Amino acid sequence: MKKYDYHVHSHFSGDCETDVRDILEFGIKNHVDTICLTDHYDYDYPYDDVCFELDIDNYFPTLERLQETYKDRINLLIGIEVGVQPHIIDFLHKKLCQYPFDFIIASTHLIDKMDPYYKDFFTGKTQYEAYYRYFETILETVKTYKEYDVFGHLDYIIRYGNFENKSLSSFDYNDIIDEILKTIIDTSHGIEINTSGLRYGLNQAHPNEKILKRYRELGGEIITIGSDAHNAKDLCSYYDYAVDMLKNCGFKYLSIFQKRKPTLIKLDS
Ligand SMILES: [Zn+2]
Numbered sequence: 190m191k192k193y194d195y196h197v198h199s200h201f202s203g204d205c206e207t208d209v210r211d212i213l214e215f216g217i218k219n220h221v222d223t224i225c226l227t228d229h230y231d232y233d234y235p236y237d238d239v240c241f242e243l244d245i246d247n248y249f250p251t252l253e254r255l256q257e258t259y260k261d262r263i264n265l266l267i268g269i270e271v272g273v274q275p276h277i278i279d280f281l282h283k284k285l286c287q288y289p290f291d292f293i294i295a296s297t298h299l300i301d302k303m304d305p306y307y308k309d310f311f312t313g314k315t316q317y318e319a320y321y322r323y324f325e326t327i328l329e330t331v332k333t334y335k336e337y338d339v340f341g342h343l344d345y346i347i348r349y350g351n352f353e354n355k356s357l358s359s360f361d362y363n364d365i366i367d368e369i370l371k372t373i374i375d376t377s378h379g380i381e382i383n384t385s386g387l388r389y390g391l392n393q394a395h396p397n398e399k400i401l402k403r404y405r406e407l408g409g410e411i412i413t414i415g416s417d418a419h420n421a422k423d424l425c426s427y428y429d430y431a432v433d434m435l436k437n438c439g440f441k442y443l444s445i446f447q448k449r450k451p452t453l454i455k456l457d458s
Pocket residue numbers: 270296298341342
């Protein structure tokens with residue numbers, strides 16, 4: 190089937206140096222149909238070593254020029270990955286509705302104003318407490334935050350923390366994950382399957398297969414595929430694997446977005 194990557198970073202993200210043209214050229218060579226750039230926007234990010242503000246006023250004209258240049262060769266869409274924290278929800282609602290994004294991913298990158306990439310978030314917490322607090326923050330977010338299309342890398346907390354078994358299987362988070370999934374479904378939003386976990390050696394995509402199955406069982410239908418590439422070569426990585434996993438989990442369709450409207454594409458097409 191055609192390849193649609195709905196989670197891609199470029200030099201507009203504070204943690205990425207990749208030129209958008211390199212991503213587009215790689216996509217053309219590898220027969221990618223659509224690239225939706227989703228650069229980071231983490232407002233009120235509390236650490237100084239990296240800036241996750243996005244220069245949105247420069248982002249649009251730059252990408253619009255590239256859309257025009259490449260329009261006969263590849264489809265480029267303008268998205269964003271917004272880091273949501275409960276205390277900035279009102280601000281984000283007002284800010285993001287001013288721009289004509291094709292697609293918005295909401296992600297929880299900060300928990301109680303701490304990034305789990307750094308040790309301080311895990312200090313004084315057991316693994317269960319740390320993971321549970323992450324899911325509580327997501328639940329609070331999806332109950333109140335509305336300006337998004339899919340929720341990003343639902344279980345990405347397992348990337349971090351110095352634990353022997355990082356997977357969710359050591360403890361039972363079923364009830365809170367069910368509540369998160371039901372809220373996402375009830376509010377007509379979706380999730381993504383984010384293949385970066387496979388590149389990180391975690392042996393799973395985000396979220397894991399059990400959560401994907403549960404989302405489908407609960408009636409979840411809207412799902413996008415994203416590589417979370419920060420390098421051109423990672424564009425659409427593990428794409429066929431993700432398609433197979435979606436089929437195994439009972440999905441019949443993949444979602445693609447344009448101007449914030451989903452279209453369902455049959456997984457066999
Ligand atoms: Zn993210």
